[in-house]
Amino acid sequence: KNQVEQSPQSLIILEGKNCTLQCNYTVSPFSNLRWYKQDTGRGPVSLTIMTFSENTKSNGRYTATLDADTKQSSLHITASQLSDSASYICVVSRSNDYKLSFGAGTTVTVRA
Amino acid sequence: GAVVSQHPSRVICKSGTSVKIECRSLDFQATTMFWYRQFPKQSLMLMATSNEGSKATYEQGVEKDKFLINHASLTLSTLTVTSAHPEDSSFYICSAFSLDTLAPYNEQFFGPGTRLTVL
Numbered sequence A: 001k002n003q004v005e006q007s008p009q010s011l012i013i014l015e016g017k018n019c020t021l022q023c024n025y026t027v028s029p030f031s032n033l034r035w036y037k038q039d040t041g042r043g044p045v046s047l048t049i050m051t052f053s054e055n056t057k058s059n060g061r062y063t064a065t066l067d068a069d070t071k072q073s074s075l076h077i078t079a080s081q082l083s084d085s086a087s088y089i090c091v092v093s094r095s096n097d098y099k100l101s102f103g104a105g106t107t108v109t110v111r112a
Numbered sequence B: 001g002a003v004v005s006q007h008p009s010r011v012i013c014k015s016g017t018s019v020k021i022e023c024r025s026l027d028f029q030a031t032t033m034f035w036y037r038q039f040p041k042q043s044l045m046l047m048a049t050s051n052e053g054s055k056a057t058y059e060q061g062v063e064k065d066k067f068l069i070n071h072a073s074l075t076l077s078t079l080t081v082t083s084a085h086p087e088d089s090s091f092y093i094c095s096a097f098s099l100d101t102l103a104p105y106n107e108q109f110f111g112p113g114t115r116l117t118v119l
Helices: none
Strands: A004-007 A010-014 A019-025 A030-038 A045-051 A056-059 A062-067 A072-077 A086-094 A100-102 A106-111 B004-007 B010-013 B019-025 B032-038 B045-051 B067-073 B076-081 B090-097 B108-110 B114-118
Touching: A004 A086, A010 A019, A019 A030, A019 A086, A019 A106, A030 A062, A030 A072, A045 A056, A045 A062, A045 A072, A072 A086, B004 B090, B010 B019, B019 B032, B019 B090, B019 B114, B032 B067, B032 B076, B045 B067, B076 B090
Parallel strands: A010 A106, B010 B114
Antiparallel strands: A004 A019, A019 A072, A030 A045, A030 A086, A056 A062, A062 A072, A086 A100, A086 A106, B004 B019, B019 B076, B032 B045, B032 B090, B067 B076, B090 B108, B090 B114
16 A cells, blocks of 8 residues: 555646645654656756654645644645646655655646 | 766657666765656656666566666765666666765765656
């Protein structure tokens, strides 16, 4: 069973609208949670990284939240742009071996 | 953030040949590099962990004799797919990592990926 679950699997939104992606994890021992953006045919690019003590972190129009008690995170995209069309991957790092556990990703399609 | 490059970005080869993919950390020394494989519409799957100067550690189900990894320096790791077959066609991504015990977290920086197509 995947230790990082993302929802929805995909979504389509109109340009200018907001959306929120969800991530639940069971990875332990927890070190940090990251959100990556991956364009088709490219490597993942880091959007945010949060440690246990951080509840929210923003990077431009991207805002991530983390609830370490419930082991849930969200990524909110504000005022979406066509260039936001990509796969968004939730990744959790373990503190004992630094290996990353990847979610399956949410494919976001922004339409004009 | 730090820059990680991969070469080549795309490669097409005949079945039975070997292909070498390079992963370089351009502006920092990477104590560890990870190699991932990603099939269409799937997430990244860790293949192996490569530490400079030592043998790579392979994940379960990954053939070490088929996927040869060399991490000869702190800025370069190579993945060689030996005797490639069509089922090896995939997107191969490396990441570079430098352990900094003083940092609140240790970032992994991903390369842009290499698309391998085996005919």
